[in-house]
Amino acid sequence: MTADPVLRAVGLTRVHGHGDNAITAVDGVDLDIPTGQMLAVTGPSGCGKSTLLRLLGGLDRPDEGEVWLGGRRIDLLGERALARLRRRTVGFVHQDFQLMDELTAAENVELPALLAGDAPRTARGRAAALLDRVGMADRDRHLPSELSGGQRQRVAIARALVNTPLVVFADEPTGNLDTAATHDILRLFADLRAAGQTLVLVTHDERVAATADRVVSLRDGVSAGDTPLVVGGSRLGGLLGWER
Numbered sequence: 711m712t713a714d715p716v717l718r719a720v721g722l723t724r725v726h727g728h729g730d731n732a733i734t735a736v737d738g739v740d741l742d743i744p745t746g747q748m749l750a751v752t753g754p755s756g757c758g759k760s761t762l763l764r765l766l767g768g769l770d771r772p773d774e775g776e777v778w779l780g781g782r783r784i785d786l787l788g789e790r791a792l793a794r795l796r797r798r799t800v801g802f803v804h805q806d807f808q809l810m811d812e813l814t815a816a817e818n819v820e821l822p823a824l825l826a827g828d829a830p831r832t833a834r835g836r837a838a839a840l841l842d843r844v845g846m847a848d849r850d851r852h853l854p855s856e857l858s859g860g861q862r863q864r865v866a867i868a869r870a871l872v873n874t875p876l877v878v879f880a881d882e883p884t885g886n887l888d889t890a891a892t893h894d895i896l897r898l899f900a901d902l903r904a905a906g907q908t909l910v911l912v913t914h915d916e917r918v919a920a921t922a923d924r925v926v927s928l929r930d931g932v933s934a935g936d937t938p939l940v941v942g943g944s945r946l947g948g949l950l951g952w953e954r
């Protein structure tokens with residue numbers, strides 16, 4: 711067991727459906743994720759990766775087991791308390807970006823800060839700084855429809871960061887991107903990790919998994935392997951073509 715993990719799962723189990731249609735998507739998973747770790751969850755289609763991610767991020771509740779985030783048990787919280795905690799401590803990045811079509815890039819990033827109670831000016835300032843950080847400062851007034859896939863994903867990452875979450879979760883964040891855009895997003899995740907951000911990614915792309923500190927493989931909802939990779943070293947630098 712890791713000392714003081716930022717995220718901990720104990721005996722996590724989630725069954726979808728009922729009776730004959732019941733599927734145990736996640737089956738007794740234990741996981742400790744220390745602050746600053748970049749963890750990749752891999753495995754074949756349907757093995758439970760997304761379900762596990764949603765449980766860890768408080769978007770879904772386990773049928774059995776516990777989820778601890780920032781030292782707090784979250785699976786027993788009521789809906790409102792969980793939503794409030796999620797807003798402040800969790801950032802989510804989806805494969806299909808899930809930006810609001812009618813809002814500009816800047817407004818998309820500001821929105822979670824406003825919902826969390828920040829003053830409009832504060833939210834605007836935070837959004838501007840984050841769009842700059844992800845290389846999108848010059849596109850802040852564009853609508854999502856006016857951006858490429860990679861640019862949309864960068865906006866989605868800025869949005870995930872706006873409330874300085876304890877953990878950023880990403881579900882196949884490069885699944886809809888071409889090679890060049892994938893490379894940009896991986897570089898951005900590597901920068902976040904270097905800045906101490908804890909990241910949990912779901913991917914079936916081995917190139918993406920290879921940029922993580924640690925890879926957990928799932929098979930039929932069960933952890934089938936847990937591989938620590940070289941941390942902060944040549945493996946990541948070599949893959950991205952740059953030295954840390």
Ligand SMILES: Nc1ncnc2c1ncn2[C@@H]1O[C@H](COP(=O)(O)OP(=O)(O)OP(=O)(O)O)[C@@H](O)[C@H]1O
Pocket residue numbers: 726727733734735753754755756757758759760761762914
């Ligand atoms: N809401 C749901 N209702 C019923 N079954 C579900 C639901 N969500 C997921 N499942 C089932 O649970 C299992 C795990 O699904 P999950 O989406 O977590 O897998 P995954 O590894 O992320 O798959 P993929 O790589 O294809 O996205 C699958 O058999 C899936 O069909």
